[in-house]
Amino acid sequence: MNMALKEMKKNKTRFLIIGAVVFLISLLVFLLSGLSNGLSEDNMASIRNLPDGTFHMSEEAEGSYTQSLIEEETIQENTEDESFAFSVQMGALETGTQKHSLAFFTTTAPSHFPDVQEGHVFVDQSLKQEGVTAGEDLEHPQSGRSLVVSGFVDNERFSHAPVAFTNAEDFRTMFRMDQKQVLYTSKNVDIKGLDAFSKKEFLASIPSYQAEQMTLSMILWFLVLISGMLFAIFFYMMNVQKTGMFGILKAIGFHTRDLFIMMWTQMLMITFLSVLLSVIISQVASFLLPETMPYDLPLETTLWLAGLFFAVGFLGSTLSGLHIRQIKPLEAIQQGEG
Amino acid sequence: MITFQLKDIRKTFQSGDIEEEVLKGVNLSLEKGRVTALTGTSGSGKSTLLTIAACLQTPSSGRILFQGENLASLREKNLRKVRAEEFGFIFQSSHLVPFLTVEEQLEMMVEVSGKQGCKKDIDSILRRVGLSHRQNSYPSSLSGGEKQRAAIARAVIHRPAVLFADEPTASLDSKKSMEVMTLLQDMTTSLGMSTLLVTHEEEMLAFADQVVRMEDGRVTDR
Structure with missing residues (x-):
């Protein structure tokens, strides 16, 4: 009982x-x-989607990716295997009447991000709901650069904005930025002049x-x-x-x-x-x-x-x-x- | 036939610097199929003696002899087993489990005692205590007399060797008290139990085969 x-x-x-x-x-x-x-x-979906690895930022940046700039030479020496460098900038693209706030990503190797040709862009699929279609021309208002939507990617967001993956040349034109901000290595290695962060630490370093x-x-x-x-x-x-x-x-x-x-x-x-x-x-x-x-x-x-x-x-x-x-x-x- | 014996039971309570001896070397024997009534004035030690006999508290000294063992020397784990299997309890209040029906109270006791074979006797016991028609009732819907009869049924369903009844009629009117005592006497005889009854009501002594009077921690008359 x-x-x-x-x-x-x-x-x-x-x-x-x-x-x-x-x-x-x-x-x-x-x-x-x-x-x-x-x-x-x-x-942070775009960061969380990356496999566990080490994120490196310049020492002077003191753990803030927005302040980090990594020399091209350092990147060349350390981007073997699965490693790559990337930059992120917040901005917007316009269609005729609409403005879409986006987080722009560019990378040195398309191992974990889409391979984007110059003059093209891949955007998060959430932009579909805002009426953006594949093949559509979007303009970067500050630089006047025009980008064609090559396709959509799933669940790629950063800082509460959909991500736009761009070619390094377009990124340089739009944001007048030659250097990359973050170096990702699949292995935990020490690189001179750079601070290393685990994925969890890197996410925690982002104040918002x-x-x-x-x-x-x-x-x-x-x-x-x-x-x-x-x-x-x-x-x-x-x-x-x-x-x-x-x-x-x-x-x-x-x-x-x-x-x-x-x-x-x-x-x-x-x-x-x-x-x-x-x-x-x-x-x-x-x-x-x-x-x-x-x-x-x-x-x-x-x-x-x-x-x-x-x-x-x-x-x-x-x-x-x-x-x-x-x-x-x-x-x-x-x-x-x- | 003697089934249960208390030998030179003493109990001393300590209250600060004061030691009070409430039982001063009590001897008592219970016989199979007989009701032994323990009576005396308030504070005479009769209830303390019953709780010691029932292994609910330990004596300061003395022996409790049952089935060839001195229960006073057993550990709580073993005493629990003895209480579950060999003892039955009836209290002043019925102390029925409020969320179990009358029938379930008996089923519970069968399970606790581990004597699953007694389950088949539930209907007949309920019939004997006159509660067949109340088997699915909860304690809250029973009268005082019915509750006490249910408590008796629960106390004997596993056929204990010794039944301890502490003032079982104290909360009942005289008519219901007589009914309960008749039932207790009848069960003791028919089930071959040794019953130790504590009561301060003189009229209830008529139902006992042996009356033991206590005063100031000693047996004065039997």
Whole structure:
């Protein structure tokens, strides 16, 4: 006989309330995580899409890619195998009536970026929704340079703008910039005059990215912490109310372990049902939310967060239930008869 | 036949610098199929003696002899097993589990005792305590007498060797008290249990085969 389930069946309202609260908090965590991930993708997809490697910037730049300039000679010496250098500049391209804000990328080797011919451009597929078509002429207003759209690339964004991959010559004309800003090497090597960053460090060095992610992460972790405390408080209240009953059960021969199993079963049931519902809704949300909304919740993140909820629930309920071990059957009997 | 014995049981409580001896060398024997009533004034030590006999607290000294073992020397792990398998408990309040039906209370006890074979007796026990029609009821919907009868059924369903009843009629009116005591006496005889009953109600002593009076931690009369 499963006493845990029988208690839940008898006291539906009590358990529904805690289930509803866990559901709402976990849903909020999933949605926030989706938003955080989506914003991160929107901000840095083009960097995150690169394989793990080392990003080098000039020492004088002090970790800011906008200030970094790398000598051509250094690039020549270090761009073997999978290594390449690239530059990023924010700007815009115009069609007759529309202006499209873009992040312009150019690279020394098209190993991870598209190979672009001079006078052409590859743009993120989100520009399709803005009415841009393949073969269309787009003009860079400052330089007057005209670029033909050769095609579209998937999920290439930087600093919340769609990315435009350009040829080095066009990039030089548009931004009057000869040198590259960042050198990417597939291996972790030290290069004289350059500071090395892992991908994670490179992303963290970008101020907007760090501030955005830190805020969202803080909210997320607070919510996880709150849900843990909620479990602890809820089960503590329940256990305090049931102290007398636990004492009687111990008196008639119940093992303390059985009482913990009863509590854990209830915690698992509540967490499973609440989190399952949250997972379903948060996954469905990715299909229902408008495409312009940065929302991305991969299954691995979902499973990781769900696991976290189980761990936090287990910890919260176990801590709150520690006093069950101290319950003396005799005291419970005497209290009940007082 | 003697099934359970208390030998020279002493219990001392320490309160600050003051030591109080509430049991002063009590000897008691319980016989199979007989109800032994323990009575006395408030503070005479009768309830303390019952809880020591039921292994819910340890004596300061003395022996509790049951099935060839001195229970006073066993560890809590082993005592729990003895309580689950060999003892039955009836308290002043019924102490039924609020979220289990009457039938489930009995099923729970069968599971705790590990005597799965007793499950088949649930219907007959409920019939004997007059609760067949209430088997699917929760404690909250039972009357005081029904609750206590359900508690008796739960206490005996696993056929314990010893039944401990601490003031089982204290919260009942006299008619229901008589019903409960009749049932207790009947169960003791038919199931061959040794019952130790604590009561301060003189009328209930008529249901006992042996009456033990206590005063100031000592047995004064039997």
